[in-house]
Amino acid sequence: MDAERKVLIQERHDAVVLLRLNRPEARNALSPELREQLAAALRRNDADPSVRCIVIAGHDEHFAAGADIAQLSERELADLLQEAGGASLWEVLAACRTPLIAAVSGYALGGGCELALACDMIVASETAQFGQPEIRLGIIPGGGGTQRLARVIGKQRTMELVLTGRRIPAEEAQRLGFVNRVAPADRWLEEALDLAQTVARRAPLAARLAKDAVLAADELPLSAGLAHERRLFELAMATEDRREGTRAFLEKRPARFVGR
Structure with missing residues (x-):
């Protein structure tokens, strides 16, 4: 528990969970320990139906600076495998x-940039800087940077x-299209949490189905994507939340979504 509190801090904001990377002395470099604890926290919260949105953040100076270079310099291929x-x-x-x-302030470089890109939306401080500097170390991105960047900003820019x-x-x-909002330096986390609260107020099953449908656009040809979207739409139509949402709209009141 002490180690978890040291490298990863979890906070609960109603239906929103905030996961804060907490290795400031190493610029939030994604050490094996931090990666394992972040993966465990994501699994745990994704399985909790009361959690409707997850925010991943760092600190004012660093979101995440990527791999721990000191550790990386000592690793061989066998260690990596x-x-x-x-x-x-x-x-x-x-x-x-x-x-x-992803709530990004300061540097999001290498694995840090890949971590932000792996999220569904990015809110960035006006101080944020993004990059994939692996080429300077004689390597290439290994956490999806080449693939996700190319899908968002195109081949030439990537x-x-x-x-x-x-x-x-x-x-x-x-x-370029991979940051949703740029916030003032003193408001970046609040802006991200505000966006998360907006998402959390929506129907949770519909939000998960909508996320599934949008992500499928990267993987499927148009005809298959449209068919996949239609199946997900039909699932959404069968939920209690759909009935509540339509009734609330007609009755001109806020919907009370329950996730069923």
């Missing part, structure tokens, strides 16, 4: 059904960022 923590975090992120928001290792500020990241 035997390590499950790194790969499992990305798998857990990809499988998470609960909407995820090639430039990956092949040069250039950092980009929050406003440029927003223009």
